[in-house]
Amino acid sequence: MDWIYILDIVGVFAFATSGVLTALDNKFDLVGSAVVGFITALGGGTLRDVMIGKTPVAWMYDVNYLWTILAALILSYLFGKRISKFRRSLFVFDTIGIGIFTIMGLQRTLNVGLDPIIALIMGVTTAVFGGVLRDLLTAEIPLIFRKEIYALACVAGGTVFLLLRYFNANMDVATVVSMVTVFIIRYLAIRYNWSVQLPMRR
Amino acid sequence: MDWIYILDIVGVFAFATSGVLTALDNKFDLVGSAVVGFITALGGGTLRDVMIGKTPVAWMYDVNYLWTILAALILSYLFGKRISKFRRSLFVFDTIGIGIFTIMGLQRTLNVGLDPIIALIMGVTTAVFGGVLRDLLTAEIPLIFRKEIYALACVAGGTVFLLLRYFNANMDVATVVSMVTVFIIRYLAIRYNWSVQLPMRR
Amino acid sequence: MDWIYILDIVGVFAFATSGVLTALDNKFDLVGSAVVGFITALGGGTLRDVMIGKTPVAWMYDVNYLWTILAALILSYLFGKRISKFRRSLFVFDTIGIGIFTIMGLQRTLNVGLDPIIALIMGVTTAVFGGVLRDLLTAEIPLIFRKEIYALACVAGGTVFLLLRYFNANMDVATVVSMVTVFIIRYLAIRYNWSVQLPMRR
Numbered sequence: 001m002d003w004i005y006i007l008d009i010v011g012v013f014a015f016a017t018s019g020v021l022t023a024l025d026n027k028f029d030l031v032g033s034a035v036v037g038f039i040t041a042l043g044g045g046t047l048r049d050v051m052i053g054k055t056p057v058a059w060m061y062d063v064n065y066l067w068t069i070l071a072a073l074i075l076s077y078l079f080g081k082r083i084s085k086f087r088r089s090l091f092v093f094d095t096i097g098i099g100i101f102t103i104m105g106l107q108r109t110l111n112v113g114l115d116p117i118i119a120l121i122m123g124v125t126t127a128v129f130g131g132v133l134r135d136l137l138t139a140e141i142p143l144i145f146r147k148e149i150y151a152l153a154c155v156a157g158g159t160v161f162l163l164l165r166y167f168n169a170n171m172d173v174a175t176v177v178s179m180v181t182v183f184i185i186r187y188l189a190i191r192y193n194w195s196v197q198l199p200m201r202r
Numbered sequence: 203m204d205w206i207y208i209l210d211i212v213g214v215f216a217f218a219t220s221g222v223l224t225a226l227d228n229k230f231d232l233v234g235s236a237v238v239g240f241i242t243a244l245g246g247g248t249l250r251d252v253m254i255g256k257t258p259v260a261w262m263y264d265v266n267y268l269w270t271i272l273a274a275l276i277l278s279y280l281f282g283k284r285i286s287k288f289r290r291s292l293f294v295f296d297t298i299g300i301g302i303f304t305i306m307g308l309q310r311t312l313n314v315g316l317d318p319i320i321a322l323i324m325g326v327t328t329a330v331f332g333g334v335l336r337d338l339l340t341a342e343i344p345l346i347f348r349k350e351i352y353a354l355a356c357v358a359g360g361t362v363f364l365l366l367r368y369f370n371a372n373m374d375v376a377t378v379v380s381m382v383t384v385f386i387i388r389y390l391a392i393r394y395n396w397s398v399q400l401p402m403r404r
Numbered sequence: 405m406d407w408i409y410i411l412d413i414v415g416v417f418a419f420a421t422s423g424v425l426t427a428l429d430n431k432f433d434l435v436g437s438a439v440v441g442f443i444t445a446l447g448g449g450t451l452r453d454v455m456i457g458k459t460p461v462a463w464m465y466d467v468n469y470l471w472t473i474l475a476a477l478i479l480s481y482l483f484g485k486r487i488s489k490f491r492r493s494l495f496v497f498d499t500i501g502i503g504i505f506t507i508m509g510l511q512r513t514l515n516v517g518l519d520p521i522i523a524l525i526m527g528v529t530t531a532v533f534g535g536v537l538r539d540l541l542t543a544e545i546p547l548i549f550r551k552e553i554y555a556l557a558c559v560a561g562g563t564v565f566l567l568l569r570y571f572n573a574n575m576d577v578a579t580v581v582s583m584v585t586v587f588i589i590r591y592l593a594i595r596y597n598w599s600v601q602l603p604m605r606r
Binding site: 252258 | 459
């Protein structure tokens, strides 16, 4: 049980919590909230595994993911209101999540023997599609399409990872530096309200 | 051609009919209604097979599923209005459908060598995701997330099946008892308007 | 690099452009527009490959698809407004796209050893599901379900292809004739405002 695995579980917890809270905001029942939490946490990785042909998908081999999601469900129900006060902590966990999901998705794709550019796309897919599915299920226009430098932070982190590995950096170092990259970009983007809504000539 | 296969076809017919009727309510054309009927009937099983890696997916090996959906499409067009009078019968068929889909999805997942808990999740996925996709395609918040003890009836039925099999019950007996469990829970839930909308402290 | 490959790239370009323009109409940002363009262009083929078990999916082996989509993204941003003037040309490209996607999806499915009827369904899926996903992501009721003889043109083209191949027609001839079939039906459908909204007895 290494530190990457722990960060992965932290990310799953943060994503599941975000899914459950969104579901509760939309008055979903217990089952609906569980489903949305599950899909938010594991939907991106599932989509990746299905597309690169690594099936049965990863979470089917490790029930710890299920317990983590169950914990997120129970805690959200019990402390729903008060969790709002911890939005800042949630943001930290969530950003750890997109960082680690990007690197893990990227590596898993490289392991199948696919190109780095494809691995980068699959890394970002792992990180962001859970949230896209959450928004689709709750009938909102996916948030990511309108706000925040969310996916671009993942692209930057993934690129840093690929470059460091290309120059033979140690795996742990590459992972940490990439995650810090994701974190800083996302933090700055929110802090200074960055956006990539370019002025368009229409 | 055993009785499980016949029940499976009955379930596909009921699900396809529900999809086509929902599509017609939303003024979809012939093609749209066919697509929604198809996805409602076979979407859950397709998602399961893709995730557990049993591809090409099951319905590609048996054209009877296609004829069954075609029959549901034609009958819904011809007798659309009058079918409403048979809502009670449709409910029976539909519940047979979720029962048999749960058991079949569960078994197919066990056959791949995955854990019973994963098999249970895949059984419920088989039973309910066709309906979720139907609602997404017609731009409604998925019904299952807001009403009825639908998925929980599947969870109960699947659990009963696993327990009976664990204690070496005959396959046919386990299947019948599980389906009856699904049926009774769903019937009682609708009859007495059960819900799992827990009071939440927010 | 044969002519079918070139037509395929033309189709991807047309689909990606349609996706990006729809995204921009909905005020999506750069990332969102890129994602919607990508999914519109490659979503149908991805769904097909995942269902028939040909994974990693096709586009992962050819980065030219990615460059094509990038080109569509840049051109749509630069010339968004003026592209409207070329709607007629876009229609031509788009129809080339659905024609070639139908035939390619059909053949890829036959190559896996599946039935012609399944191959036909997968051909149409390849052609139309990119558009369905585009509409879902932008929270519109999928256009195809309400308008135009879009899918039926693909069904007709695919059927012509299967018949010609059954009677040993040359592959190039079969492909051209099928594509012309798709084109003519779609052109006539739009020209004369055909629809398959049957009068229904409800």
